């Protein structure tokens with residue numbers, strides 16, 4: 529019955545095991561919500577240990593569910609833990625943990641995608657961006673469908689130093705589908721190199737800490753899980769607005785098997801595509817026949833810097849979206865076809881019938 533974490537000096541009193549909590553509160557995982565629970569406290573302790581030294585830390589746990597990682601965090605001598613959980617069924621079990629660790633655990637029923645953590649912790653723990661990271665940590669095992677959009681949102685927050693990063697360079701330890709974890713840390717030339725590699729690595733030190741086999745979760749997901757730690761960099765590798773970097777990177781990787789000039793060309797309207805792509809590559813000093821996976825962060829920095837200059841020269845350029853141009857062209861073609869059909873059918877109706 530007793531199951532308390534052992535990684536810190538603070539000991540939780542004896543509590544029902546996570547398995548018992550699941551039974552007690554009928555917390556069967558909802559498949560549609562991709563709920564996969566970690567019941568093995570050695571694994572949850574490992575996640576928390578790898579997140580760093582949490583002594584006196586303010587911790588934000590996203591998606592605590594039945595509370596396995598929550599217990600490990602509470603056992604790590606933290607100052608305070610705030611958990612955010614979307615599914616109300618988990619609140620009574622979490623409340624039981626809160627009662628066992630008086631004054632340590634704050635439970636928020638809400639959505640991590642909209643919750644404003646920047647107001648939750650005391651101002652006194654804020655650090656300057658250039659200082660060492662503050663004693664604030666984000667930890668979470670979220671559904672994969674949430675963790676990828678969430679990390680993109682948080683990377684943008686890092687670039688703006690807002691959201692969870694008003695406290696300084698807040699560290700995050702999060703789980704992802706193993707393939708996504710590999711993309712996040714993929715180096716130049718590796719086949720997993722992707723949009724996520726550039727977006728994460730230009731703003732953070734990214735470490736794939738370890739992999740948890742799918743069979744460690746209940747119910748077992750189809751895939752293994754990677755635990756990834758992000759530490760925001762003092763200086764981003766690309767000093768341009770997040771949306772601009774995202775646009776360049778997205779365009780390059782949309783044709784990941786082609787030469788890089790193919791995707792970069794899509795940054796420009798068709799009428800100027802050839803000339804502007806040539807200019808971009810020449811000024812950035814990049815071989816047009818490199819494949820996207822072979823572009824380094826330095827290459828992306830040059831591309832973004834030159835593209836920024838081109839956008840400053842042409843106020844319409846940044847808003848240009850080739851998909852919109854394609855859609856518009858399709859619409860025009862369709863309208864033309866409809867007009868032709870109309871003409872043909874009215875011509876047909878206008879032709880007097882010889883037979884009367």
Ligand SMILES: C[S@@+](CC[C@H](N)C(=O)[O-])C[C@H]1O[C@@H](n2cnc3c(N)ncnc32)[C@H](O)[C@@H]1O
Nearest residue numbers: 564565566591592593613614615639640669671
């Ligand atoms: C994969 S389960 C993990 C639960 C627990 N952390 C564990 O490791 O056993 C994901 C948890 O995140 C919660 N969740 C899903 N989307 C969420 C959101 N947008 N905001 C907050 N919690 C969310 C789910 O209800 C679920 O409890």
